[in-house]
Amino acid sequence: MSTKTELQQLSSKSKSSILAKLKAQVSGADYSKLPVEMAYEYPELSHQQQLELFTNNLTANHAQVINTSKESIERIVAEELSKRNLNKILIGTNSEYKDGLSAQLEVQEYDFDLQQNKPYLFNEVAASLSTSLCSIAQTGTIVLWPDENEPRTLSLVPPVHFVIVDAQKLYPSFSDVLVKQKWQQNMPTNIVFISGPSKTADIQQTLAYGAHGPKELVVLLINV
Amino acid sequence: MLNIHEQESKYAESARKFRKNVDRDLANQELRSNFRGAMDYLMDKRKTAFPEQDELETLRRQAQLIKQRCLLKLPHLLEELEQNLTKNGIHVHWAETPAQANEMIAQLIASKKGKTVVKGKSMVSEETALNDYLEQRDIECLESDMGEFIVQLAKEHPSHIIMPAIHQNKKQVADLFSGNINDFEHTTDVDALIQQGRKTLREKFCNADVGISGVNFAVAETGTLCLVENEGNGRMCTTVPDLHIAITGIEKVVEHMADIPPLLSLLTRSATGQIISTYFNMISSPRKKGEKDGPEEVHLVLLDNGRSQAFADDELRQTLQCIRCGTCMNHCPVYTRIGGHAYGTVYPGPIGKIVSPHMLGLEATSNLPTASSLCGACGEVCPVKIPIPKLLLRLRKESVKPESQQPVIMKGQGSGRTTLEASIWKAWSLVHKVPALYRLSMFMVTRFRFLIPNKLGGWTSVRTAPKPAARTLHERLRERK
Amino acid sequence: MSQLNSQHLRNYPQKPKQVYLYGTCLVDTLFPDTGMDAIEFLEHQGIEVIFPQGQTCCGQPAYNSGYQDEAKAVALQQIKQFPLDIPIVVISGSCGGMMRHHYLELLGDEPEIKSFCDRIFEFTEFLVHSLHIKLEDKGSPERVALHTSCAARREMGVHITGNQLLDQLDNVEVIKHDYESECCGFGGTFAVKHADISAAMVGDKTKNLLNADVVRYVSADHGCMMNINGSLEYQKQSLRGEHIASYLLSRTKEQGGSKC
Numbered sequence: 001m002s003t004k005t006e007l008q009q010l011s012s013k014s015k016s017s018i019l020a021k022l023k024a025q026v027s028g029a030d031y032s033k034l035p036v037e038m039a040y041e042y043p044e045l046s047h048q049q050q051l052e053l054f055t056n057n058l059t060a061n062h063a064q065v066i067n068t069s070k071e072s073i074e075r076i077v078a079e080e081l082s083k084r085n086l087n088k089i090l091i092g093t094n095s096e097y098k099d100g101l102s103a104q105l106e107v108q109e110y111d112f113d114l115q116q117n118k119p120y121l122f123n124e125v126a127a128s129l130s131t132s133l134c135s136i137a138q139t140g141t142i143v144l145w146p147d148e149n150e151p152r153t154l155s156l157v158p159p160v161h162f163v164i165v166d167a168q169k170l171y172p173s174f175s176d177v178l179v180k181q182k183w184q185q186n187m188p189t190n191i192v193f194i195s196g197p198s199k200t201a202d203i204q205q206t207l208a209y210g211a212h213g214p215k216e217l218v219v220l221l222i223n224v
Numbered sequence: 225m226l227n228i229h230e231q232e233s234k235y236a237e238s239a240r241k242f243r244k245n246v247d248r249d250l251a252n253q254e255l256r257s258n259f260r261g262a263m264d265y266l267m268d269k270r271k272t273a274f275p276e277q278d279e280l281e282t283l284r285r286q287a288q289l290i291k292q293r294c295l296l297k298l299p300h301l302l303e304e305l306e307q308n309l310t311k312n313g314i315h316v317h318w319a320e321t322p323a324q325a326n327e328m329i330a331q332l333i334a335s336k337k338g339k340t341v342v343k344g345k346s347m348v349s350e351e352t353a354l355n356d357y358l359e360q361r362d363i364e365c366l367e368s369d370m371g372e373f374i375v376q377l378a379k380e381h382p383s384h385i386i387m388p389a390i391h392q393n394k395k396q397v398a399d400l401f402s403g404n405i406n407d408f409e410h411t412t413d414v415d416a417l418i419q420q421g422r423k424t425l426r427e428k429f430c431n432a433d434v435g436i437s438g439v440n441f442a443v444a445e446t447g448t449l450c451l452v453e454n455e456g457n458g459r460m461c462t463t464v465p466d467l468h469i470a471i472t473g474i475e476k477v478v479e480h481m482a483d484i485p486p487l488l489s490l491l492t493r494s495a496t497g498q499i500i501s502t503y504f505n506m507i508s509s510p511r512k513k514g515e516k517d518g519p520e521e522v523h524l525v526l527l528d529n530g531r532s533q534a535f536a537d538d539e540l541r542q543t544l545q546c547i548r549c550g551t552c553m554n555h556c557p558v559y560t561r562i563g564g565h566a567y568g569t570v571y572p573g574p575i576g577k578i579v580s581p582h583m584l585g586l587e588a589t590s591n592l593p594t595a596s597s598l599c600g601a602c603g604e605v606c607p608v609k610i611p612i613p614k615l616l617l618r619l620r621k622e623s624v625k626p627e628s629q630q631p632v633i634m635k636g637q638g639s640g641r642t643t644l645e646a647s648i649w650k651a652w653s654l655v656h657k658v659p660a661l662y663r664l665s666m667f668m669v670t671r672f673r674f675l676i677p678n679k680l681g682g683w684t685s686v687r688t689a690p691k692p693a694a695r696t697l698h699e700r701l702r703e704r705k
Numbered sequence: 706m707s708q709l710n711s712q713h714l715r716n717y718p719q720k721p722k723q724v725y726l727y728g729t730c731l732v733d734t735l736f737p738d739t740g741m742d743a744i745e746f747l748e749h750q751g752i753e754v755i756f757p758q759g760q761t762c763c764g765q766p767a768y769n770s771g772y773q774d775e776a777k778a779v780a781l782q783q784i785k786q787f788p789l790d791i792p793i794v795v796i797s798g799s800c801g802g803m804m805r806h807h808y809l810e811l812l813g814d815e816p817e818i819k820s821f822c823d824r825i826f827e828f829t830e831f832l833v834h835s836l837h838i839k840l841e842d843k844g845s846p847e848r849v850a851l852h853t854s855c856a857a858r859r860e861m862g863v864h865i866t867g868n869q870l871l872d873q874l875d876n877v878e879v880i881k882h883d884y885e886s887e888c889c890g891f892g893g894t895f896a897v898k899h900a901d902i903s904a905a906m907v908g909d910k911t912k913n914l915l916n917a918d919v920v921r922y923v924s925a926d927h928g929c930m931m932n933i934n935g936s937l938e939y940q941k942q943s944l945r946g947e948h949i950a951s952y953l954l955s956r957t958k959e960q961g962g963s964k965c
Contacts, residue, residue, distance in 0.1 A: 002228075007317070007331050010228070014528070015306075015318035018474065021532040022299035025541075029296050037289040039486065040282040057499065114517035118464065122430045139489075139500035151517040152463045156456060174485040184481045187312075187446045189512055190463075193504035198456040200418060201496070202371035202387060204258075204394045205265045208418035211370055212425060213456025213503070250905050557888045561905040595899050597892025597906070598769060599855035614810075620771030640771075649767050653775035656730075657782040659759035666734050682900020686908065687935030690735050697728045697737035701744075701756045 042138070042173065050137035050170055051223070057140025061196030062209055063217040069224040074100030077162055080218055081105065081127060090121075090128040090158060092150035097129065110154050121157050128158040133191075134169040136177060141195045142219065143177070145188050152190050161214040163194070167223040228323045234353060236588035238568030239580065243591060245566040255391055259563045262390045266554040269497025270605070287490050288609040290483045291545040298535065301444040301477045302526065308447025312509040314522045322352035325527050329354060329436070329469055330361055332523055336467050338363065338433035342425075344451070344458035345369040346438030347385050347548060348471045348527055350570045351583065354436070366432075368425050368457040370418060377404045383564030385571060386495045386550040391563055425457065435461030435519065439472035440547070441487065442524070445480050447508060449524065452491060454502040462507055468519040470507075474526050475535075475544035487547055490607035494551040530582035530635075537633050539618055543578050545608040550575075552602035552612060558595060567592065574602035578615045586623050586636030593619035594640070666696045715823075717834035718792055723753045724831075725787050727795040727804070730762035731927045736948070739927065743796045743828060743950035749957075750836055754794075757786040765803040768811060769893050777811050780804075784812070784821050793824050794831050796950055797926050798857020801827035806860055827857065828950055829866040829925055842874040844956040848919045850882045852910075852933065852946065854926035858886065863925050867949060871923065874956050882917035884909070891932040907936045915944060922946045 002010075045053065055065045068076055074097055081087060088106040091098060101107045114121065133145045142165055146152040155161050171177045178184070183191070198213030209215050238245070249255055274280040294301060306316045319325035333341065341363055343349065355376070358365040367376040371388035375381065377400050382388030389397070398412045401420060408420060437458055441450040449470050451458045462468050478484065492498045511518035534543045553559040553573025564572035569580040569589070577592040593616045602612040622633055623640030655665050673692040680689050724747065728740045744754045760783060768776035783804070787793050795801035805825040812818045832838045851871060857863035864886070871879045890896065890906025910933055914922050923946065924930050930946040937944050 002327055002331055004331065004335065007328055010324060011317045011319070011328065014320045014324060017320060018318060018526075018528050018532055019299045019302065022302075022474075022535055025536055026296055026299065031293075031297070034293050034296070035289055037286050037293070038282060039286055040279050042279075061502070110516060112516065114464070115466065118430045122426055141500055141504075148514040148516060151515065152459070153517045156459050156463065174488070175482065178482050178485070184446055187448055187506070187508040189507070189509045189515060189518060191506040191508075192459065193500070194502065195500045195504075196502045198454070199502055200370045200455045202369070202374065202389055202455075203397050203414045203417055204392075205262055205387075205390075206394065206414040208415045210422060211418055211455035211457070212368065212422060212429070212460055246899075246901055250901055256905075557890070557906055558902055561902055561909075591899075594895065595902060597855070597888045597890060597895045597903070599888035599892065600859040601855070601886075601888070604859055617769065617771070620769070621773055622771075624771040645770075646772075649770065649772040649775045652767060653772070653778050656761040656764070656779040659761060659782070659786075662761040663758070669734055681897060682904070683897055683935075684939075685900060686904040686939055687932065688938040690931050690935065692734045693737045695737065697733045697740040697756075698758055700737055700741060702758065 039175070045137065045172060047170070050172055051167060054135060054137040054140055054170055055221070057137075058196065058219055061140060062199065063140075063196045063219055065219045065221055067221050067223045070222050073097055073164060073220055073222075074104065076220060077101060077129060078104040080162070084127075084160065086126050086160070088126065089162075090125045090154065092130060092154060094149050095129075101129075110151055114151065114153055121153060125158045127160040127162065128154050129162040129164070130155045131164045132166075134171060134177060134181070135165050136171055136174055136193075138173040139195055141174070141193045144192045144194060146190050146192065147188065152192070155192070155194065156213050159210065159214055160216045160218065161197075162218045162220060164220045164222065167221055228327050230321060230323050233322065233584055235569050235580075236584045239584055239588045239592070240568070242566065242568055242595070245568055246562050249563050249566045250561060254393070255563050256561065258391055258393050259560050262387065263554050263560045266496065266551075270494055270551060270554070271497075273493035273497040273499065283486050283490055284607055284609050286486050287547075287607055288545065290478065290487065291547075291608050294478050294483070295475065295535070295541055295544055297479060298474070298477065301479055302474060304444040305442055305447060305477050308444065309524060310447075312447045314447065314449075314509060314524055317523060317525045319525055320528045322527070322529055325352045325471060325525050326354055326357040328525055329471070330358060330363070332467065332469055333358070333363060333434050336433060336521075338467060340428070340432045341365045341434040341436055342368050342428050342432040342461050342465065343372070344435070344437035344453070344461040345372055345388070346436065346471055347382070347570060348438055348473050349436060350382065351527070351529055352471070354471075366425075366428050368428065368461060370421050370455060373421055373425065374400060377401075381565065381570070383572065384550060384553060385548055391565065429460040429464050432465045434467045434469065435463075435465040436469045436471065437461050439470050439476055439524070440491065441484055442472060442477045443481050443484065444477050448481070449507045450484065451505040451507070452488065452501045452503075453505070454498075456503060459503055459505055462505065463518055466520045467523075468510075468521070469523045469525065471525040471527060474528055474531050475546075491547050491549050494605065494607040495549040530584075533634060534579070534582045540582075540615065540633070542610050543582065543615060545610050546575055546579065547608055548575075549607055551605050551607065555601040555605050557599060557601065558597070574612045575610075578610075578612060578619065581619055581634060581636070586619070586634050587639035588636070590623055590636070590640040593623060663696075663698055666698065670694060670696055717826075720836050721752065721791055723755060723789070723791045725789070725791060725793040726754050726756045727760060727763075727793050727800065728756065729795065729797045729800045729927070731931065732796060735931065736927050739796060739948040739951055742948070742954045743794075746950055746954045747794070750838065755789075759786040763800040763803045764811070765800060765807075766893055768803065768807060773811060780808055780811055781815070784815070784818070787821070787824070791824070792826050792831065792835065794826050794828055796828045796948070797928065798827050798854050798861045798863040799926050799928055801825055802856040802860030827861045827863055827866075827925065829863055829870055830861060833866040833869050838870070840870065840873040840953065840957055842876045842956050843959065844874070844876055846876040846878070847921075848878045848880050850880050850914055850917045850919045850922040852885075852889065852914070852922050852924040852929060854891070854924070854929045855888050857925055867923070867925055870949065870953060877956070880917045880919050883913040889929045889933050891928050893928065896932060903932075907932050911936050911940065911942070915942060919944070923949050923952045925949045
């Protein structure tokens with residue numbers, strides 16, 4: 001086995017060699033003469049049309065979309081869990097829904113480090129609730145920015161994932177999100193787009209849900 | 225200085241057996257029917273995903289220009305990517321060869337005393353035969369994409385870059401699970417099979433020391449690694465273990481975040497007909513202070529493996545526009561007939577034919593560029609408008625160019641050249657560039673047509689031999705006047 | 706029409722008095738009747754057809770095999786045979802694609818190469834777009850399929866004009882066959898170098914044509930037809946293909962019926 005230093009040396013030698021080869025080809029390139037890249041202009045949609053598109057896309061991808069008000073979130077989560085014979089939920093820390101949920105359910109906050117709690121998260125948590133940053137109509141996509149309150153695995157490991165989406169933060173397309181929110185300027189550790197429950201068609205092109213991530217995605221769309 | 229054992233890729237050997245592989249797989253009716261069914265499904269899905277021709281063509285043109293711009297700026301974008309990744313806390317390693325990449329990855333795993341690895345789908349790690357390499361060092365390396373998992377259990381390679389186990393049907397998968405998974409209750413129900421895979425693999429995610437993944441796009445301006453997937457195993461591999469190692473080819477870098485939306489849209493719609501994949505995962509740093517999950521360390525290995533050779537020629541450089549959607553194979557009549565394994569290469573189908581010669585040399589791959597009727601279906605659907613048929617022609621040219629002729633563009637130049645074939649084309653050219661000689665030859669062909677054999681090699685194994693007419697069109701028209 | 710790419714959109718000359726015919730090497734030695742039929746058909750339209758005796762082969766076989774110098778020498782010779790500024794009608798989509806598109810690559814340095822390429826028209830596109838032809842069907846009712854070569858389809862858009870012409874024949878029902886746009890497996894030297902793969906492809910193509918339950922199939926390319934007909938004959942099937950030039954001539958001639 002090579003030592004770390006030796007590999008670092010090797011990497012920097014490879015780097016010089018690769019870059020030298022590439023630069024030899026394009027060093028004099030004139031970027032000002034690049035052709036104009038035309039984007040396709042999609043028809044403009046009203047907010048209502050966008051909401052419909054968003055919902056239809058998600059539903060087509062096997063997600064359950066429930067229109068609701070902010071005040072009803074806790075009640076609906078409890079109802080949906082009870083339909084599944086569940087009464088526990090994992091939520092983020094500092095959640096505004098904690099008290100409301102605790103009144104009806106056994107609530108666990110994600111207040112632990114994953115490293116020491118993998119078996120718990122993988123084997124004992126049946127459902128989770130997270131919020132979202134915004135959403136995208138064109139693809140039926142929910143955008144999550146996991147953070148210290150809502151870690152990445154909150155929306156990934158439990159088999160049922162409830163996600164709260166604010167209809168007022170719906171954008172027509174991914175491109176529109178980038179234009180408006182300018183993520184480029186400050187990227188978080190992780191951004192994840194979710195457009196349905198986990199799925200696969202790897203066996204004979206037959207769709208099956210719950211490949212590795214959540215089997216169910218329940219979208220609580222705050223729309224009233 | 226460190227001595228890394230460079231040996232010929234195992235794929236060079238299997239690519240040389242192309243003809244043998246083709247014979248084997250063409251004769252396998254179950255395999256033929258698995259591929260036909262799968263390709264029909266995927267072609268249909270793609271068609272439905274692009275209802276507007278105008279949108280499709282605008283997107284394709286835009287994506288082509290994005291990729292061409294990024295390639296023109298490639299060395300600078302790679303430097304920018306490294307700077308930004310490093311700033312974000314992600315370590316970058318550069319490898320010219322598969323052996324170098326493997327050694328780097330093994331060292332990273334050893335530094336964490338890692339024993340078990342879970343892998344998300346990565347075709348670049350197939351290029352380096354990483355699984356074999358790590359297993360030889362007693363590191364358990366488990367594929368977690370359902371298709372890759374099946375392929376690994378079967379001790380095979382992916383037969384398709386997007387759907388690795390497309391060559392197997394559910395009955396075959398059930399038999400495979402029966403022989404390999406403890407307590408497996410035999411079923412051919414796909415849901416049940418997937419749940420079985422899920423159960424097995426979740427245990428592994430929970431216990432793995434290291435996650436290895438590929439990368440679909442690397443964004444230079446932000447230092448972000450983007451992964452496209454449906455299953456969630458990619459998110460598992462990049463989130464749950466303490467160490468995440470990503471490996472990718474140097475051509476995957478894009479300049480701006482804003483370059484991603486059109487590329488992503490084309491990728492998923494071309495590949496599987498989905499408007500978007502279930503997950504699109506953007507990773508810009510390891511776990512930050514206060515965060516409760518995510519790897520402590522993230523590394524990116526950038527691999528060349530012949531890409532800089534393709535880069536060195538303006539025409540061949542277009543090969544690197546590829547975003548690995550696999551739609552060229554879905555639409556290829558040759559791939560549909562022979563399947564993905566016959567190629568013997570990591571990348572099968574049309575894209576495999578144009579990219580593998582750079583990775584393995586033209587000598588090992590000399591059968592690939594000729595194994596095309598040049599029907600053009602691949603070029604027609606390529607989302608980044610790679611002129612695949614044109615590049616196949618170019619590779620044929622490089623393959624039969626005399627070995628010593630300068631400039632040498634490719635490793636293995638001239639290896640497809642035989643004296644016999646070269647002299648046939650010389651003679652052909654002579655006959656056809658001198659009209660009188662042509663007319664004389666055709667006169668002879670028609671007059672002595674009874675001498676034309678009824679057996680013409682492979683042609684007459686399934687067809688009758690064509691017979692020259694009694695008199696040529698030239699003659700008949702001369703007489704007409 | 707979803708396949709129609711911008712490369713197919715071009716300016717077509719109004720019906721000319723004279724045209725050149727490019728016969729192709731395959732028609733010359735194997736299927737001269739097709740050449741004669743095409744000429745007769747064009748002459749019926751009141752067009753004088755000039756067949757330069759110096760023409761040989763477009764160079765595609767060598768070009769597709771990677772022998773570009775050899776192909777170039779032959780291609781250069783072709784250009785010289787067509788000095789007048791009149792359309793060159795090619796009775797093969799594949800050779801037409803070679804001369805219209807690939808000559809630009811191969812002979813890019815030659816003066817006037819662009820104007821030569823611009824004069825190349827595939828037979829059916831010429832009938833539809835230059836002659837705006839109106840066909841009167843004099844044959845008896847029958848079902849046919851159309852097979853277009855891949856080059857014809859993707860480089861020349863011939864599947865569109867081929868269908869437009871057949872649609873004008875009142876008594877002809879054009880039947881779509883499964884995998885119509887899929888390659889028949891010919892591909893020139895491909896069929897010889899990779900005979901097994903080619904055989905699998907032509908096997909499927911003939912199966913699909915036979916399933917269409919037609920009396921004949923029509924095509925604008927003798928390369929594909931040599932492949933498909935050869936396979937059909939080998940299978941002892943009676944179905945055969947006929948070149949669209951011959952087919953149109955026989956359908957529109959007084960006697961009626963087809964002579965195939």
